Amino acid sequence: MDAHRSLTSLAHYKIREMVLSGELMPGTRIQIDALRKKLDMGASPVREALSILSSEQLVIRNEQRGFWAPEISAEDFAVLLDTRCRIETMAFADAIAHGGPAWEERIVLLQYRLGALDRQADAKGWEIAHREFHTALIAACPSVYMLNFCSQLYDLAVRYRNVAKLAAYPKRQITDEHAAISAAALARDSEKAVALLADHYRTTGQFVYQTLSNRERPATAHSAG
Structure with missing residues (x-):
């Protein structure tokens, strides 16, 4: 349980940095499989991290279409x-x-x-x-x-x-x-x-x-x- 929580925290930190730096470009869909491979971890901590980031308004969650980097204007x-x-x-x-x-x-x-x-x-x-x-x-x-x-x-x-x-x-x-x-x-x-x-x-x-x-x-x- 602690190991899973640590992986989620690590995924949260890394994805957050990708959003803040603009590496995840505004308006683009976040491909969980590609992100999982990039971070070298399972899909579960990545999904949990994205859910946390959506509550922080750094990621947009669409129940039918997945996760997106927020648009800017x-x-x-x-x-x-x-x-x-x-x-x-x-x-x-x-x-x-x-x-x-x-x-x-x-x-x-x-x-x-x-x-x-x-x-x-x-x-x-x-x-x-x-x-x-x-x-x-x-x-x-x-x-x-x-x-x-x-x-x-x-x-x-x-x-x-x-x-x-x-x-x-x-x-x-x-x-x-x-x-x-x-x-x-x-x-x-x-x-x-x-x-x-x-x-x-x-x-x-x-x-x-x-x-x-x-x-x-x-x-x-x-x-x-």
């Missing part, structure tokens, strides 16, 4: 971005109100660690540190439900960013943005901190939205013609 991303900004700024404000010394120390540590990494040289390490930093900002929020929702929204946003293949943002100093958000949080200036966090997400979101819109426009123009 500029319109859907705009809704996701707005939802994320609303929910995460609420969690951030609560964290600022409730955070203690340990919360402050972790923010300082993770901001420094993130700033010391070269995103181009170590993209994977940077992504891990980036998530840890943003998770730390809201960690003192007392609502587990809100924190879980924020984590889910983070995953969905990362998938969009990866699929859009945005590697760089012109004229942007992300390290400075992180430093400003941290400084406002540590100063307990909740109004400024949540505004900076929302701006941070919307700046990234603008590039993602524009990229998706540009890809959709030729298809729309072709169908109209």
